[in-house]
Structure formats: C-alpha cells, structure tokens
Amino acid sequence: MKLLPLDAPWAISLVAEWLSREQNYKWLDFRDGSKALTAVSLNVMTQRDLHVRRVFTPDDSDLLIGITGLSDVHRHWKMAGSVWAPHAPYRKLLTFGFVDLGLEQ
Numbered sequence: 001m002k003l004l005p006l007d008a009p010w011a012i013s014l015v016a017e018w019l020s021r022e023q024n025y026k027w028l029d030f031r032d033g034s035k036a037l038t039a040v041s042l043n044v045m046t047q048r049d050l051h052v053r054r055v056f057t058p059d060d061s062d063l064l065i066g067i068t069g070l071s072d073v074h075r076h077w078k079m080a081g082s083v084w085a086p087h088a089p090y091r092k093l094l095t096f097g098f099v100d101l102g103l104e105q
Helices: 009-019 039-047 090-100
Strands: 002-005 052-057 066-074 079-084
Touching: 002 090, 009 039, 009 052, 009 066, 039 052, 052 090, 066 090, 079 090
Parallel strands: none
Antiparallel strands: 002 052, 052 066, 066 079
C-alpha cells in the first residue's frame, strides 16, 4: 500500500463523504462532541501540524481505499498522542511517523 498526503480538494471531499456515514463515524471521536466530519473541518485538520492525515492506495493503483493518520503530533517533543487508523496499514503509518516525521518511542 502507498500512503499519500490528503491535500487534493477532491480527495478531501471523498474522505469526508466516507466519514459522514454513520457506520464509520460511530467509531470515531473528534473530541469536540461532533460525530460526522465535514469536508471543511477535514480541510482545516489537514492544514494544521497537530494532525497528520494520509490516504492510502493499493501498490498497483491510485484508487483511494482508506484514511489513516496521527493526532496530537508534537514535533518538538517527537511524539504523537494517538494513531488514527481505521482499517489502515499500521506498519506503513508507524514507519511514516518514526522515520519521516522523526517521532521517537
């Protein structure tokens, strides 16, 4: 699987549509009491260094099949508060966090 930045407006809209489905958002906690995530709020999240979101695709395709990420990222302290990975490639996400972002155990 490939991890790609969540930076294209069409991808943000698609992911927001996924996350607005009750079968998906009922498992998520956005800490502000909201359940469904809108494209606008997801776009804001992608612009803040506090949250790192990535979409993932199969190795042989550019078809988006899921979203993953890290929340409460503190680059100065080299840590993240939580893994945000519903049905995600955990190994790739952890490699991204520890290698690409420079987080530490």
